[in-house]
Amino acid sequence: MKKKSLVIKLVFLLFVISILLWMNHQYLHITPQNIRDWILSFGWMAPPLYIFLYTFRPLILFPASLLSLTGGLAFGALWGSVYTIIGATLGALLSFLVSRYFGKRLVNKQWTGKWSKLEMKLEEHGFLYTLLIRLIPVVSFDFVSYAAGVSKIRLLPYLLGTFIGIIPATFAYNFLGSSFTKGSIYAIVIAALMFAVVLAIPFIFRKKVDLLGSREGRHRP
Numbered sequence: 080m081k082k083k084s085l086v087i088k089l090v091f092l093l094f095v096i097s098i099l100l101w102m103n104h105q106y107l108h109i110t111p112q113n114i115r116d117w118i119l120s121f122g123w124m125a126p127p128l129y130i131f132l133y134t135f136r137p138l139i140l141f142p143a144s145l146l147s148l149t150g151g152l153a154f155g156a157l158w159g160s161v162y163t164i165i166g167a168t169l170g171a172l173l174s175f176l177v178s179r180y181f182g183k184r185l186v187n188k189q190w191t192g193k194w195s196k197l198e199m200k201l202e203e204h205g206f207l208y209t210l211l212i213r214l215i216p217v218v219s220f221d222f223v224s225y226a227a228g229v230s231k232i233r234l235l236p237y238l239l240g241t242f243i244g245i246i247p248a249t250f251a252y253n254f255l256g257s258s259f260t261k262g263s264i265y266a267i268v269i270a271a272l273m274f275a276v277v278l279a280i281p282f283i284f285r286k287k288v289d290l291l292g293s294r295e296g297r298h299r300p
Contacts, residue, residue, distance in 0.1 A: 111148040111256060118153055125153065126162055133166025137174040137221045143167065147249060151256020159253035164245060171224045171241045178228025201227070205236035213244025214280045220245075247277045 118125050118132075133146050146166075150159030201208055209232070212223050227237050251273040258266030 109145070111145055111152050114145065114149040115152040118149065126158075129153065129162050130166040130169070133163060134169040134173060136166075137170045137224060138177070140221060143220050144252060147252035148256040148259075151253035151258075152260060154253075156250065156254040156257040159256060160246075160250045163249045163253060164242065167220070167245055167249065168238065168242050171220070172234075172238060174221060174224035175228045175234065175237060178225040182225065182229035199231075202231040202233070205232035206240045209237050209240030210244040213241050214247065214277070247280060248274075251277050 118129055121128050129146075129150060133143075136143065136146060147163050150163040153159065154162060209223075209227065212218055213220075224241075251270060254273060255267065255270035258270050
């Protein structure tokens with residue numbers, strides 16, 4: 080009976096996700112320029128509106144990259160990054176809380192095997208692992224947030240790792256967005272180089288993570 084209930088819940092969850100992805104696909108023709116014009120039409124309310132949209136964006140799985148580029152287009156590289164970091168951190172918090180409340184009820188079994196080891200690492204070194212994952216811009220932002228919610232990671236290390244980890248990629252996205260308004264090929268090239276640097280950061284931290292894991296192994300009986 081419990082297995083049947085779990086299957087029904089999973090099917091319903093997949094159905095909801097499919098609907099959200101379909102809706103996003105239907106509106107993928109929306110460009111950062113369109114969103115920018117709409118947000119700026121609210122005048123002084125534009126910054127809080129942008130933060131509000133970014134906070135609730137994960138609930139509809141709207142692409143984070145589009146809003147990040149919009150931030151640079153609308154507010155420039157500096158303030159666009161500030162507003163994006165605030166909104167993304169709040170969005171990560173919202174996703175985490177939603178996943179922890181509903182996900183724990185759905186996934187009520189203990190993780191086993193490799194998942195159990197990953198969960199243990201997230202619980203013991205949540206900040207470091209969250210930081211490393213957030214530094215990789217190609218990893219799904221929302222997937223990490225929802226997955227963290229069903230793990231045993233504590234909230235504060237997760238939030239701190241998220242806040243610090245998203246800074247490099249956020250600035251790169253916003254700098255790229257702001258470069259479009261300038262129409263300078265040099266600015267776009269610089270933004271592309273920044274992305275390359277951001278992609279290299281996780282490999283620098285990887286040695287520290289591997290070292291941490293090896294130390295854990297030696298200290299365990």
